[in-house]
Amino acid sequence: MIKNISLALLTLLPLSLPSLALADGEVNVYSARKEQLIKPLFDKFTAQTGIAVNLVTGKDDALLERLRLEGDNTPADLLMTADAGRLYRAVEMGLTQPVESEVLTKAIPANLRDANNQWFGLTSRARPIFYVKGKVKPEELSTYEDLTDPKWKSRICIRSSDNIYNQSMLGSMMAVNGVEKAQAWADGLVKNFARPPEGGDRDQIKAAAAGQCDIAISNTYYYGQMLAGENAEDKAAAEKVAIFWPNQADRGTHINISGATVTKTAKNKDNAVKLMEFLVNDESQQWYAEANHEYPVKAGVAIGDMLQGWGEFKADSLNLSELGKHNAEAVKIMDKAGWK
Amino acid sequence: MEIKPLLWRAVLLSMALLTALPILAVFGYVFVPAPEVWQHLRETVLSDYLLNTLWLVLGVGFGVLLLGLPAAWLNSMCQFPGQRFFEWALLLPLAMPAYIIAYTYTGMLDFSGPVQSLLRELTGWGYGDYYFPNVRSLGGAITMLSLVLFPYVYLLARAAFLEQSICVLEVSRTLGSNQWQSFFRVALPLARPAIITGLSLALMETLADFGTVQYFGVTTFTTGIFRTWFGLGDHAAASQLAALLMGFVFVLILLERWSRHKARYHHTSSKYSRLPRYPLRGSYAVAAVLVCALPLLLGFVIPVGQLLYWSVTTATNGLDADFIKLVWNSIMLASLAALFALLLALILGYGKRLSNDPLVNLTARIAAMGYAIPGTVIAIGVLIPFAWMDTQLNTISQQWRGSTIGLVLSGTLFTVLFAYNVRFLAVSLQTVEAGLGKIKPTLDNAGRSLGLSAFGVLHRLHLPLMKGTLLTAILLVFVDVLKELPATLILRPFNFNTLAVRAYELASDERLADAGLPSLMIVVAGIIPVILLSRSIGKSRAGEH
Numbered sequence: 001m002i003k004n005i006s007l008a009l010l011t012l013l014p015l016s017l018p019s020l021a022l023a024d025g026e027v028n029v030y031s032a033r034k035e036q037l038i039k040p041l042f043d044k045f046t047a048q049t050g051i052a053v054n055l056v057t058g059k060d061d062a063l064l065e066r067l068r069l070e071g072d073n074t075p076a077d078l079l080m081t082a083d084a085g086r087l088y089r090a091v092e093m094g095l096t097q098p099v100e101s102e103v104l105t106k107a108i109p110a111n112l113r114d115a116n117n118q119w120f121g122l123t124s125r126a127r128p129i130f131y132v133k134g135k136v137k138p139e140e141l142s143t144y145e146d147l148t149d150p151k152w153k154s155r156i157c158i159r160s161s162d163n164i165y166n167q168s169m170l171g172s173m174m175a176v177n178g179v180e181k182a183q184a185w186a187d188g189l190v191k192n193f194a195r196p197p198e199g200g201d202r203d204q205i206k207a208a209a210a211g212q213c214d215i216a217i218s219n220t221y222y223y224g225q226m227l228a229g230e231n232a233e234d235k236a237a238a239e240k241v242a243i244f245w246p247n248q249a250d251r252g253t254h255i256n257i258s259g260a261t262v263t264k265t266a267k268n269k270d271n272a273v274k275l276m277e278f279l280v281n282d283e284s285q286q287w288y289a290e291a292n293h294e295y296p297v298k299a300g301v302a303i304g305d306m307l308q309g310w311g312e313f314k315a316d317s318l319n320l321s322e323l324g325k326h327n328a329e330a331v332k333i334m335d336k337a338g339w340k
Numbered sequence: 341m342e343i344k345p346l347l348w349r350a351v352l353l354s355m356a357l358l359t360a361l362p363i364l365a366v367f368g369y370v371f372v373p374a375p376e377v378w379q380h381l382r383e384t385v386l387s388d389y390l391l392n393t394l395w396l397v398l399g400v401g402f403g404v405l406l407l408g409l410p411a412a413w414l415n416s417m418c419q420f421p422g423q424r425f426f427e428w429a430l431l432l433p434l435a436m437p438a439y440i441i442a443y444t445y446t447g448m449l450d451f452s453g454p455v456q457s458l459l460r461e462l463t464g465w466g467y468g469d470y471y472f473p474n475v476r477s478l479g480g481a482i483t484m485l486s487l488v489l490f491p492y493v494y495l496l497a498r499a500a501f502l503e504q505s506i507c508v509l510e511v512s513r514t515l516g517s518n519q520w521q522s523f524f525r526v527a528l529p530l531a532r533p534a535i536i537t538g539l540s541l542a543l544m545e546t547l548a549d550f551g552t553v554q555y556f557g558v559t560t561f562t563t564g565i566f567r568t569w570f571g572l573g574d575h576a577a578a579s580q581l582a583a584l585l586m587g588f589v590f591v592l593i594l595l596e597r598w599s600r601h602k603a604r605y606h607h608t609s610s611k612y613s614r615l616p617r618y619p620l621r622g623s624y625a626v627a628a629v630l631v632c633a634l635p636l637l638l639g640f641v642i643p644v645g646q647l648l649y650w651s652v653t654t655a656t657n658g659l660d661a662d663f664i665k666l667v668w669n670s671i672m673l674a675s676l677a678a679l680f681a682l683l684l685a686l687i688l689g690y691g692k693r694l695s696n697d698p699l700v701n702l703t704a705r706i707a708a709m710g711y712a713i714p715g716t717v718i719a720i721g722v723l724i725p726f727a728w729m730d731t732q733l734n735t736i737s738q739q740w741r742g743s744t745i746g747l748v749l750s751g752t753l754f755t756v757l758f759a760y761n762v763r764f765l766a767v768s769l770q771t772v773e774a775g776l777g778k779i780k781p782t783l784d785n786a787g788r789s790l791g792l793s794a795f796g797v798l799h800r801l802h803l804p805l806m807k808g809t810l811l812t813a814i815l816l817v818f819v820d821v822l823k824e825l826p827a828t829l830i831l832r833p834f835n836f837n838t839l840a841v842r843a844y845e846l847a848s849d850e851r852l853a854d855a856g857l858p859s860l861m862i863v864v865a866g867i868i869p870v871i872l873l874s875r876s877i878g879k880s881r882a883g884e885h
Contacts, residue, residue, distance in 0.1 A: 028834060034845045035837070054834035056751075057845065058621055059568035062830045067721055068748075069727040073734050073747050075834070089573075160557050162567060198476040198557040202850040203450070210452035211467040219603040230654065239454060241479040305460060340557055 026052040027271045030067060031080040032060035034259055037292055038080065045262040045278045051271050060164070062088040067095050067263065077266035078275065080122075082258045083164045085171065087119035088324020103275055107280040107298040111319045112257055120277050121257030123294040124316065127169055128253050130216045130223065130241040132208050141244045143175065144254070147215070148188025156189065156202040157213035160197040161334035165219060169254050170333060171326035172318055176251055179329065186337035197340050202226060202234065211236035216241065219256075224293025224306055245313035251313040256323070257297065349700065352691040355684065356703035362721030362762050363710060364588075370583050372576035377568065381577065389564040391582075393479055396485070396553070396560060397543055404542045407635040407770040409535070414632060415494075416501035419617040420625040426632040428874030433639030437823040437864025439551030440843065440859045442475075442484045443852050444643040444688030446555070447650075449475045456746055476556040478675040484556075485546050487639035492545075493538035495873070496774075499812075500534035501527060503778070519618075531776070537770050540592070544712035544766065547585060550826060561585045562714050589712045593705070638768025644863060650856025667861055673753070673828075674821040674865075677760040679769075681817045682810060684761060685768035690798050693776055693784075704769065706824065711766035715759075715826030722831065724758045726750045751833050759827040764820050768813040775809030776802065811876040815869040822866050839865070 031038055035057050042053040056063075058201035060081045067074055067090070079095070081087055090096050091114065098117045103119070111215050112121035129141055140151075147156060159166065174182040196215035204216035205223060226238035245253045260279070278284060289303045296303065414420070415427050449455050449472075456472055459465070461547075474480065504527060512522040528535075550562050561581060569578035618630050688704050710718055726749040734744045749755055779802060787797040803810070825840045832841070839858045846855035 034849050036845065036849070051690065056832060057841075062716060062719070062826075064828055066723060069720070069723040070747060070750055071727060071731055073727075073730055073744065073750075075747060075751060162554065162563065162571070167571065171633050196557060197653075198474075199446070199450075199555075200850045203452075206450075206452035210457070212451050216559045225851075231455075233452075233454075312582075328573050330573070331567065332380055332384075338384075340559060 028075045029078045030063045030076045030291045054164045055251035071324045072265045077268045077272040080260045085324040085327045088321045097264050103277040119261035121259040123258045123288045126220045126255045135214045143247045152192040155214040156192045157207045161339040164331045167330045168323040170330040171323040173258050174326040175322040185334050190337045208238045209240040221293040252316040255315045352671045352700045359707035365724040366721040369576045369579035374577040377574045393560045399482035400485045400546045404490040404493045407490035412494045412497035419619040420628040433488045433871045436488045436862045441643045442552045444646040481556045482557050489542035494536035496534040500531035508715040508878045547712045548714050550714050550865050556860040635830040647860040648857045650853040674818045678814045678818040681768040708766040710762040711782040719827040719830040754830045767816045771813040775806040808876045815873040819866045
C-alpha cells in the first residue's frame with residue numbers, strides 16, 4: 001500500500017512543476033484586479049501584439065508579500081492593484097522601478113501617477129455619497145465632513161474599516177485636514193452609523209434601498225454594476241438611490257485608481273511597458289468604462305450613457321501617493337474610533 | 341545496530357521539522373519588539389479580538405457537539421425511518437466551504453434579501469418595526485461554522501460508537517444501567533478520544549477561519565492578524581498575535597492530553613458481536629428523524645438549493661471549457677495533497693509509535709498545529725523558507741554557471757502542495773494516530789517475534805487492519821483541499837486557477853450569483869468522497885472485514 005501511494009506520488013508530482021516553463025518575452029503579471037476584469041484586455045493585447053501574458057491574481061497585500069519574499073528572482077514583471085495605497089507601499093518596499101514612457105505620462109493626469117513614474121493609474125473610480133431618493137434632499141448634503149453632523153444620526157451605512165477603500169478615503173482627509181480632524185471625523189461618523197459595518201459596498205446600497213439607512217458610501221462602479229446587472233433585485237435597489245458628489249466647493253470628491261507598477265527586477269520590462277501603454281489606449285479605457293463602469297484616466301474617452309448620466313463632478317486632485325503615506329495611521333484612527 | 345534507530349530518528353525529525361518550518365518561520369518575527377503597536381492594540385481592539393474568538397470557539401464547540409453527537413448515537417444504535425439515508429447524508433455538509441454557506445445565508449436572510457423583503461411586503465413593516473436575527477453577527481458566524489463543521493464530530497463519534505463491542509454495553513446493562521446510563525457512563529467515555537478529536541478538528545478549523553468572520557464583520561484573532569500584518573504593516577506584532585493564538589491551541593491540546601492521563605482506549609477483547617439496533621417508534625422515531633434532518637437541511641439542502649438557484653439564473657456565465665479545467669485542477673490538487681498527507685502521516689504516526697521520542701513528538705505536534713493557522717499565514721510561512729532557498733540556489737548558479745535559474749520552488753504547484761500538507765497534516769495525522777491507537781501493541785510484538793521487520797509490521801499487519809482509517813484520512817484531506825482558498829490564492833503558479841479561486845474572485849467582486857456555479861461544483865466534487873467516506877466507516881466495525 002505504501003509502495004502504491006509512493007508510486008502514485010512519484011508519477012504525479014512532476015505534474016506539479018510546470019512553472020519553470022515561462023518563456024522569455026512574455027509578460028508575467030501579479031494582479032489584485034480580478035481575472036474577469038483584466039483577462040479580456042490581456043487577450044486583446046496578445047491578439048494584437050503576439051506577446052503572451054501570464055497571470056496570477058490574488059489579494060493586494062498577499063501579492064505584495066509574495067513579491068517581497070521572492071525578491072530579485074521573482075518572475076513577475078508587472079504588479080497591478082485595485083488601489084493607490086498598495087502601489088505606494090510597493091514603492092516604499094523597494095519593489096518597483098521607474099518607467100519612462102511618453103504615452104503613459106501624456107495619457108494619465110499627474111495626480112493619478114507617481115511623481116517619479118514608479119506607478120501609473122489605469123482606471124479611476126469615485127467614492128461619493130449615495131442617498132435614498134425621497135428620504136434625503138440633495139440640498140441637505142454637502143461634504144464628507146458634514147456626515148458627522150448629528151442630523152445624520154443612525155442614518156449612514158458604510159462597510160468595515162478593514163476595507164482599503166475606506167482606509168484610503170480617510171487617508172485623503174488626513175492629507176488635507178490633519179490627523180486630529182480626521183480622528184474627530186471618524187469618531188463622529190461612527191456615531192452616525194445606522195448599523196455596525198457589515199458586507200461590501202453593494203450591501204450598503206442595498207441596505208439603504210431597503211430602508212435600513214438613508215445614506216450609503218460606495219464606489220461608483222459597484223453602483224454601475226447593480227444598475228446594469230442581470231440581478232433584478234440589485235437593479236431595483238440601485239434605482240432607489242442617487243449619487244451626490246460631495247465637496248464640490250472645495251477639494252472635490254474622493255477618487256482612487258486601479259493601477260500598475262513595473263517590478264524592480266522585471267525581466268521583460270519593455271513588453272510590460274507596452275502592456276501598460278495598451279491599457280491606457282482609447283479602446284481599453286472605453287472597455288473599462290463600459291464593462292466595469294469605471295472612469296477612464298485618459299481625457300476625451302467616451303464613457304457611455306450610464307456614466308454620463310451620473311453627471312460631471314470635480315474630483316479630488318490630491319496626489320494618490322498621499323493615500324499610501326497615511327494608510328497605517330488611518331487604520332489606527334479607525335481602531336480608536338471603534339469603526340469595526 | 342546503533343546506527344539504524346539513529347538514522348530513523350533523524351529522518352522522522354527532519355520530516356516533522358520540515359513541515360513545522362513554515363510555522364516556525366512566521367514565528368521568527370515573534371522576538372522583534374513592537375511595543376507601540378501593542379499599546380495601540382491593547383487600547384483599542386485587542387479585547388474585542390479576545391472575546392470574540394473565545395465566544396466563537398465556545399459557541400462552535402457547543403454547536404458541533406449539539407448537532408453531531410445525538411445524530412451519531414442515533415445512527416449507530418437505533419433504527420428509525422430514513423436511518424440508512426441519514427447515515428451518510430449527515431456527512432454532506434463537510435463538502436460545503438464555510439465562506440460559501442455564509443454567502444448563501446446572507447443572500448437569503450439579509451435585511452434586503454428575499455426572506456425579509458417578503459416579510460415586510462406581507463406585513464407592511466419597515467426597518468426597525470420588527471426583530472429579525474442578523475446573519476452577519478457573531479451568532480451568525482457560530483451558526484454557519486457549526487453547520488459545516490459538525491460532521492467532524494458526527495463522523496468520528498459514530499465510528500467510535502460503531503466500534504464499541506456490545507460486550508461492554510451489555511456488561512453495563514447487566515450491572516443495572518438503563519439505556520441512558522449506559523450511554524453516558526460507558527459509551528460516551530469510551531468514545532471520548534474520538535469525540536475530542538472531532539471537536540478539536542472543528543475548533544482548529546474555526547480558529548483558522550478568515551473568510552466567514554471577515555464577511556460577517558466579526559473581529560477575531562484571525563482578522564486581527566491580517567489587519568496588523570497588512571493594515572498596520574507590522575509583521576512582528578502580527579506574528580505575536582499568531583503566536584498567542586497558537587499558545588491557546590497548545591494549551592487546549594495539553595489539557596486534553598493531561599485529562600486523559602494514561603488511559604488507553606484499545607479494546608482488549610477480540611470477541612465482538614454486532615450491536616442490534618434499537619428500533620424507535622412513534623414520537624421517538626419522529627424526534628430521531630428531526631434530530632438528523634435538521635442539521636442536514638440547514639447545513640446542506642438549503643444552501644445547495646440557493647447555489648442551484650444562482651447557478652441556474654446565471655447559467656450562461658462561466659460554463660465553458662475553462663470551467664472544466666478548473667474542475668480538473670481542483671480535483672488533481674486535492675488528490676495529490678491527500679496522498680502526500682497520508683504518506684507523511686503514516687511515517688510520522690508509525691515512527692512515533694516505534695520510537696516515542698519526545699523531540700519527534702514535539703515537532704510533530706507543532707507541525708500538526710497548522711490546522712489552526714489561517715491559510716494566508718501558512719502561505720507566507722511557506723514562502724519565507726522557499727524563497728530563501730531559491731535565492732541561495734540562484735546565487736550558487738550565478739557563481740557556477742554565470743546565470744540565474746529563476747524560481748525553482750516558489751510559484752510551483754509543489755509549493756502549493758507543501759502548504760496544504762502543513763495546513764492539513766493534523767487531519768491525516770490525527771486519523772492515522774487514532775487508527776494505530778486502536779491496534780494493541782501486543783500485536784506489534786507478536787509480529788516482530790515472528791520475524792517481521794518494523795516496516796513489515798506496518799505493511800502486513802497495521803495497514804490491512806486500518807484500511808478504513810486510511811481511506812478516511814485521504815478523503816478528509818481531499819475535501820479540505822478542495823475547499824481551501826487563501827494558500828492556493830497566494831502560492832499558485834501563473835495561469836492556474838481552482839474552483840475555490842474562481843468562486844472567491846466572483847464573490848469578492850460582490851457577484852454572489854455568479855459565484856454560485858463554481859461553489860456548487862466544489863460541493864458536488866466533495867460529495868463523492870464524502871459518500872465513499874461514509875461507506876468505509878460503515879464497514880469499519882471491528883470484526884467485520
